[in-house]
Structures are given as structure tokens and as C-alpha cells.
Amino acid sequence: MSQAFQPFDLERIMSDWEQVVEYNLSESGAHPMKLKELLAYDPDLMDHMLETELGYGWANGSPQLREAIAQYYPGATSDNVLVTIGCIEANYITYQTLLQPGDEVAIQVPNYLQGWGIAQNLGATRKTFSLDPDRRWALNIDEMNAAVTDQTKLITLCNPNNPTGQILTEVEMDAVLQAVEHSGAYLLADEIYAGAERETDDVTSTFYGRHDRVISAGSMSKSYGLPGLRVGWLVGPTDLISQLWTRHEYLTLSTAILSNHHLAPLALRPDVREQIFARTRRYIRNGWTNYEPWLKENEDILGLVSPQASAISLVRYNLNMDSVTLVNRLIREKSVLIGPGDYFGVPNHIRISYGLPPDYLNPGLERIADFLRQVAAEEGSSTAAGA
Ligand SMILES: Cc1ncc(COP(=O)(O)O)c(C=O)c1O
Known part of the structure; x- marks a missing residue:
């Protein structure tokens, strides 16, 4: 018997929530360019485009x-x-x-x-x-x-x-x-x-x-x-x-x-291309300078192998909650979207995007940390209650 159709879970959770949450830290690319930033590299192109x-x-x-x-x-x-x-x-x-x-x-x-x-x-x-x-x-x-x-x-x-x-x-x-x-x-x-x-x-x-x-x-x-x-x-x-x-x-x-x-x-x-890649790397490197200290502050819960490329990182967490439940609660309780590790084939991890401007990245990270601490406290009290 053929197996059931496998939906693309990662893309679905992103389609459902990326336009809805206050902080979207799930996008894997650097912050998108504006059309006018691209057209600045060829000021005559707009006229050609209008004639297309x-x-x-x-x-x-x-x-x-x-x-x-x-x-x-x-x-x-x-x-x-x-x-x-x-x-x-x-x-x-x-x-x-x-x-x-x-x-x-x-x-x-x-x-x-x-x-x-x-x-x-x-x-x-x-x-x-x-x-x-x-x-x-x-x-x-x-x-x-x-x-x-x-x-x-x-x-x-x-x-x-x-x-x-x-x-x-x-x-x-x-x-x-x-x-x-x-x-x-x-x-x-x-x-x-x-x-x-x-x-x-x-x-x-x-x-x-x-x-x-x-x-x-x-x-x-x-x-x-x-x-x-x-x-x-x-x-x-x-x-x-x-x-x-x-x-x-x-x-x-x-x-x-x-x-x-x-x-x-x-x-x-x-x-x-060279200038666009330089822009992307600036986003990634600037984002990293905000992101790395945040990880260090939370290293009792989070563990990371530093990424060599991309604006994303796969972070291990020391909590019992599975990653899909964790991400769904984070969306509903803190209005922040990140990627569940299970959707990349790795349980107990989350994917966080950091190639973002600091005034957007930092408050998003703060909400994630608050939430993880809240879950750690819940798990601590339920373990204590069950003991
Ligand atoms: C590894 C990988 N391949 C392909 C895609 C799809 O990208 P595109 O926007 O070019 O269709 C993505 C998007 O997240 C991706 O991460």
C-alpha cells in the first residue's frame, strides 16, 4: 500500500505564520533587498523594463x-x-x-x-x-x-x-x-x-x-x-x-x-554580485555580533556549533519539550516564529535566523529567551511535583 502524501511541514508552518507573527526569525536568507537598491546598479534599466x-x-x-x-x-x-x-x-x-x-x-x-x-x-x-x-x-x-x-x-x-x-x-x-x-x-x-x-x-x-x-x-x-x-x-x-x-x-x-x-x-x-554578497555578509556578520552574546547568556539552555555560512543556526536546547510543540507555543505565546529541528530531521534543536537588523533581531531573541526560561521553570516544577 502506498504511504500517505508527505506535506512540506517546514514551508507550511512558515506560510501560516511568517506574515502574522511580530518577530519572524525563521527566514533563512539575509534581509531582502529593495527593488530600488538593485536598480541603483543600472540607472537605465527601469526605462528598459517599462518598455518590456x-x-x-x-x-x-x-x-x-x-x-x-x-x-x-x-x-x-x-x-x-x-x-x-x-x-x-x-x-x-x-x-x-x-x-x-x-x-x-x-x-x-x-x-x-x-x-x-x-x-x-x-x-x-x-x-x-x-x-x-x-x-x-x-x-x-x-x-x-x-x-x-x-x-x-x-x-x-x-x-x-x-x-x-x-x-x-x-x-x-x-x-x-x-x-x-x-x-x-x-x-x-x-x-x-x-x-x-x-x-x-x-x-x-x-x-x-x-x-x-x-x-x-x-x-x-x-x-x-x-x-x-x-x-x-x-x-x-x-x-x-x-x-x-x-x-x-x-x-x-x-x-x-x-x-x-x-x-x-x-x-x-x-x-x-560582489557588492550584493558583501551586503549579505554584512547582515550575517552584524547579526552574529548581536546573536553570539545572546547565546552565551543562555548557554545553560542552548548549545551551538557556530555556523560557517548562512544567516541561520541550528541550536540544541536542554528541555524535554519536543521542537514542534515548542515552536507552536512560542508562536502563540510570544508571537515569534523560528524553525523546529524536527522539520530538518534533528529533534531537540531549533533553527534561528540572525541575519536581521538589530532593532528587530534583539527583541525577538529576548522573547525566545523569556519563553525558554518559562518552559524550563514549568519542567522544573512538574519534575519536582512528580518526584
Ligand atoms: C536549501 C534550500 N533549497 C531551496 C530553497 C528554496 O528556495 P527558492 O526561494 O530559491 O525556491 C530553500 C528555501 O528556504 C532552501 O533553504
Whole structure:
């Protein structure tokens, strides 16, 4: 009997609450850019945009946009690129193209569990391999090698990782590529946070170009701070890109023309991209200077491995309450939204976003701390009462 449809729990709790709560500390990108901030990089662009006929545009991404993307992937040309509606579509059509019912997929955990749900809904068999919290979220290579068999059709990971912000080392990347080589599987590397590094100005290396069965997924949503453009992409071997396009045609056809033809190519211009990444890193680094002391103040309840990239962190908490109950109570009692660790495959953790202006971040953090202390007191008194 087929299993029940697996909804995307993380996206649902965010859709339900992110526009409602007073403090949304659940968004994984840096604070979004304003349209006028982006247009400032090309003052004539607005006039061109006003003359644009609002047609469909290029279904697979304009040649200019695909070239602008390809330049950041070693050896790629515009033929290796398919433009999608965000990275969410990019991931979805890759699963849909490469997995048949009964096929095995090896999924890194913790992770943005989009692939976890899609694999179940496609009837694929899921195996997982972990990042180890006791070794600063290092890749558990033995577990990966056990999860990848000669039945594996797809290995998936997110690097830099959502939700931990961890970046794979060269040794770990090589181990992944060896697993790709031995199994005959494809690798889908969701690299949406590349460019959002906290500790370095070097953009995280792509897996693309290191093996002929690698597909890299990216987007304007996180490191570019432009989720509203709804532009993502896949970079992969041309024959696979053409199969992926046949799914894209059924699903979304094309991205919105103003993003596709004008705004995304501008954000990808090398000088503009560099300044946008600098802006993102400023948000992340400034946010960190407020966030780290708050963690220290609350280290009797919270434990963190410092994230290397992204505006998010996966924090362990020493309370008995499960993370979904905790987050739902936090929403209702304090009007603050964060991500429950269980929605990333890790119990007893919460994901907190910190790439936010201090006048918004700090009061949100204060409410979280108040709430955690309140729960600690409740648990203390119920333990005492039960003793
Ligand atoms: C790892 C990861 N992949 C994909 C997505 C979807 O992003 P997009 O807005 O590009 O569709 C997200 C959004 O949170 C994400 O965190």
C-alpha cells in the first residue's frame, strides 16, 4: 500500500505564520533587498523594463541569463543551465526526473527536507547520512558510504548546509564524489547558500565540474537576498538539462519576464554580485555580533556549533519539550516564529535566523529567551511535583 502524501511541514508552518507573527526569525536568507537598491546598479534599466512587453519570455531562461549563471560554474556554458522558479522547482524536477518508485535516494540530514518529502511522494526508498553534531557537523563519511549502494539513483545534500550553516571540507567533497563514482548515482548539490559565508569572503566551491553526474542547484533567494525575483537554476550535463526542461514545461513553463530578462542578469553581473554578497555578509556578520552574546547568556539552555555560512543556526536546547510543540507555543505565546529541528530531521534543536537588523533581531531573541526560561521553570516544577 502506498504511504500517505508527505506535506512540506517546514514551508507550511512558515506560510501560516511568517506574515502574522511580530518577530519572524525563521527566514533563512539575509534581509531582502529593495527593488530600488538593485536598480541603483543600472540607472537605465527601469526605462528598459517599462518598455518590456509582458510576454512569457524564454521558457528555459534567456540566453543572457543562462550565460550569466554559467560563468560561475567551471566549464559550463548556457547549454548546461536551466532557469526555474526558484531552487524549489529546481530540486523538485530533479527528483521527478531521476527517481522512479522503488529507487533508492541517499539524503543528507540535517537538511531542508524538501527532498525527503518528494522522495516519499514519488515512492522512492529513502536512506539518510548525517552531519555529526559532536564533530562540529562534520560529514559522517562511513554512514554516507553505507547509505549509498549500487541501487542508489540520487545522492542529495545542501552545501553550505541548511540548517547548520556548515561547509563541507575538500576531503568530505572528495568522499561524496567517490560515492557518486562507485554507485553510478547522480549528485544533486543544493548550493543556494554559496556566497553567504560568515567567516570568509571566498564563495563556497561548487561540486559542478568535478564529476559528469553532478547537478548543482542555485537561486537568487538566499545569498543574493532577492527571493521575490523567484529565479533559480540547475547546472548539469546537457542531456539531463534537456530532460529536466521537459518537466519544467509541464510545471511552470517560464519564470516572470522582468526577472528573467532584466533583474536576475543585473544581479549576476560580476561587479554587482560582489557588492550584493558583501551586503549579505554584512547582515550575517552584524547579526552574529548581536546573536553570539545572546547565546552565551543562555548557554545553560542552548548549545551551538557556530555556523560557517548562512544567516541561520541550528541550536540544541536542554528541555524535554519536543521542537514542534515548542515552536507552536512560542508562536502563540510570544508571537515569534523560528524553525523546529524536527522539520530538518534533528529533534531537540531549533533553527534561528540572525541575519536581521538589530532593532528587530534583539527583541525577538529576548522573547525566545523569556519563553525558554518559562518552559524550563514549568519542567522544573512538574519534575519536582512528580518526584
Ligand atoms: C536549501 C534550500 N533549497 C531551496 C530553497 C528554496 O528556495 P527558492 O526561494 O530559491 O525556491 C530553500 C528555501 O528556504 C532552501 O533553504
